[in-house]
Amino acid sequence: MAIQGTAFLIVGLVISSCFFSMAFAVSGTATYYTDYSTNACYNNVDQGKIIAAASDDVWDGGAACGRMYSVTCTGATNQGVPQPCTGASVTVKIVDYCPAGCQGTLDLSQEAFSQIADVNAGKIYIDYTQV
Template structure:
């Protein structure tokens, strides 16, 4: 497993860097520059688990649950982050937290 921080974004009916206008569901994520690797990460799946808070929001994690997300987009300038869809984020953490620490592993 590797450690990152995670944000969430609203999934909209907009094009993704990997799949254009073809919807990929809601269990999706955008890869930051270090993970992007010129798009080589497109379509890969990752297990993701919330491991703690990055800000004063207490106990954001939901029962250490692990989810699986598919990389569908690029998040340039996001640093070492995996940007989860709001739906995926909400399954592992309280969205009010905004940013969380995660463990992730490519499947």
């Protein structure tokens, strides 16, 4: 009977951890950019190419600098590329601010965007989670 109780506990923990991780995913949109020569977070010091700029929804008065987000494409925002998603996720570091009028919740580097979607889509729906 103790083994059966342990099995139920393990299954319960696995199921609850799945729901826990899904509960914190936030939906939004992503675009991409190609000029990484300046950034608002690191005095223009190069932070690599798997990076992102945060819109006002994420920026948090600059507190978003350095935060890491796992980003997954969930669909097309237009009919130009009806199924742009690759099925992969990418983890990006927030290094910049995407000012008011930003076209996406996250403005990914082109390299990060291309890991999760066809760049010809230009803008996609995403789920993102801070990691």
